[in-house]
Amino acid sequence: MPQYAALIYAADVDWSRPEFADVTKEYGAFGEAAAAVIRGGAALYPTGTATTVRVRGGKGGDVVTTDGPYAETKEALTGFYLLECADLDEAVKWAAQLPGAWDGAIEVRPVIDFGSQAG
Amino acid sequence: MTDQPARAALVRLVRDEGRRVLATLVRQLGDLPLAEDAVQDATLRALETWPRDGVPEQPRAWLTLTARRRAIDLLRREAVRPGKEALAVVPEDPPPPEVVRDDLLRLIFVCCHPALAHETQVALALRTLCGLSVAEVGQALLVPEETMAKRLTRARQKIAKAAIPYRVPDAHELPDRLRGVLATVYLLFTEGYDPVGEVRPTLVDEAVRLTRLLQELMPGEPSVLGLLALELLTDSRREARRDAAGLPVLLADQDRSRWRKELIEEGVRLVGEGLRRSPGRPDPYVVQAAIAACHALAPTWADTDWSAVVSWYDVLVEVEDTPVVRLNRAAALAERDGPAAGLEAVDAVAGLERYPLRHAARAELLDRLGDRVAARAAYDAALALPQDPAQAAQLRRRRDRTAGPMP
Numbered sequence: 353m354p355q356y357a358a359l360i361y362a363a364d365v366d367w368s369r370p371e372f373a374d375v376t377k378e379y380g381a382f383g384e385a386a387a388a389v390i391r392g393g394a395a396l397y398p399t400g401t402a403t404t405v406r407v408r409g410g411k412g413g414d415v416v417t418t419d420g421p422y423a424e425t426k427e428a429l430t431g432f433y434l435l436e437c438a439d440l441d442e443a444v445k446w447a448a449q450l451p452g453a454w455d456g457a458i459e460v461r462p463v464i465d466f467g468s469q470a471g
Numbered sequence: 472m473t474d475q476p477a478r479a480a481l482v483r484l485v486r487d488e489g490r491r492v493l494a495t496l497v498r499q500l501g502d503l504p505l506a507e508d509a510v511q512d513a514t515l516r517a518l519e520t521w522p523r524d525g526v527p528e529q530p531r532a533w534l535t536l537t538a539r540r541r542a543i544d545l546l547r548r549e550a551v552r553p554g555k556e557a558l559a560v561v562p563e564d565p566p567p568p569e570v571v572r573d574d575l576l577r578l579i580f581v582c583c584h585p586a587l588a589h590e591t592q593v594a595l596a597l598r599t600l601c602g603l604s605v606a607e608v609g610q611a612l613l614v615p616e617e618t619m620a621k622r623l624t625r626a627r628q629k630i631a632k633a634a635i636p637y638r639v640p641d642a643h644e645l646p647d648r649l650r651g652v653l654a655t656v657y658l659l660f661t662e663g664y665d666p667v668g669e670v671r672p673t674l675v676d677e678a679v680r681l682t683r684l685l686q687e688l689m690p691g692e693p694s695v696l697g698l699l700a701l702e703l704l705t706d707s708r709r710e711a712r713r714d715a716a717g718l719p720v721l722l723a724d725q726d727r728s729r730w731r732k733e734l735i736e737e738g739v740r741l742v743g744e745g746l747r748r749s750p751g752r753p754d755p756y757v758v759q760a761a762i763a764a765c766h767a768l769a770p771t772w773a774d775t776d777w778s779a780v781v782s783w784y785d786v787l788v789e790v791e792d793t794p795v796v797r798l799n800r801a802a803a804l805a806e807r808d809g810p811a812a813g814l815e816a817v818d819a820v821a822g823l824e825r826y827p828l829r830h831a832a833r834a835e836l837l838d839r840l841g842d843r844v845a846a847r848a849a850y851d852a853a854l855a856l857p858q859d860p861a862q863a864a865q866l867r868r869r870r871d872r873t874a875g876p877m878p
Contacts (some may be wrong), residue, residue, distance in 0.1 A: 354633075354634045356633075409704045438634075438636070439634040439635065439636035440584075440586055440633045440634050440635050440636065441635075441640075443638050444586070460633075461633075462632045462634065
């Protein structure tokens, strides 16, 4: 069965703070409802905590770190789930139940299965 | 078989049967690109050999067998799956008609899946459902062949990698998904029959053919009946909608003797059936077709039953309320109740300040009210907005007609 990453783009805030407890509760409910298809996932601290790493000159070159996210966008990547579904329709159905979809957006991307790639 | 009509009929037969064979092969192989390559090869062979050897007694069986062999060859070459396995998967004979029907519907819902961009859906519909070659799709949509090939490859990859399902949507999601399919087919139609741009008959004809196919697959579905009626009634005016110079002719000024009677008759009959099948809340396509039928049945512009037209627009506002629908209703109201009432209705429509035809409608009504200065200003406002050159040329002509001496 194909797997999908459901990337949650929402307000760039610290979702662990108590004022977002009701949203956290909604995610908890999603976790229970979708338990059969969830294969992994994580919630992320806001982009203010991000560090972007590049190696100048390619492999073995100088490590350059910059403060902040790789791309500045209005809505930030705030977390993701890994979902195993029969097809895209099922993945979309679950993505629509993520609280992030209600005031942000969920990008659903199929996951490469290197194990089954032949030749 | 060298004459043009016979050749065209053969191409038609090969394409119609080809898409049925394709629909089944996609299900059997679970692989759209592979099935398309195999069917493309089979249809090319048919076009080569049938004119010489005659059309086989069972064209679909011939195409099925040829496509199947080709698919097995391609699989062997890939060496991913052994050809023997594919032999077991793909039966030699075409399945019974009801299975083909379901396969075709599945294919239509894949090509018009909402996860694909509208322009991609249109391209896939032409390539996969109508059987046009990549070059023909490019020509029809005015996109270079190379760009079109890339777009189609991307689309097929997305269908495969994201696992867009090959199935007819469940009953509870079917109305929504069918609306999406019809919107795509209608987009194909309007793309070919833009009221101001070039008429591209291929697109118009393919859209009508796809709608007829949908009607065959989902008999009695009001929205399909309505869309087919709307397309036929619109297309009945094809010959009359341009003047000798190629400029668009307004409905009011068209030579109605050049409208195609047989398309009007069929369209009107379909409107009746569509209304019978959606009596409580008529389908928006059926209502639009009913308005088109009012025009199609009127002997002249002046003799149009404007009360009926306005009433249908009232229904349309109920089932599909958009600013453009309200603008068209205002234009019909002007014919029924006079230019002053029409102008008031046009000015009451919000949200069309950047829509040239809204200013053109105001200009026309102001002119009829005798206010040429305001009419010219309104035409200028319309012409200041970005639009199709043919439409702009027509608006300039109308503006210049208001330039005569003040009464």
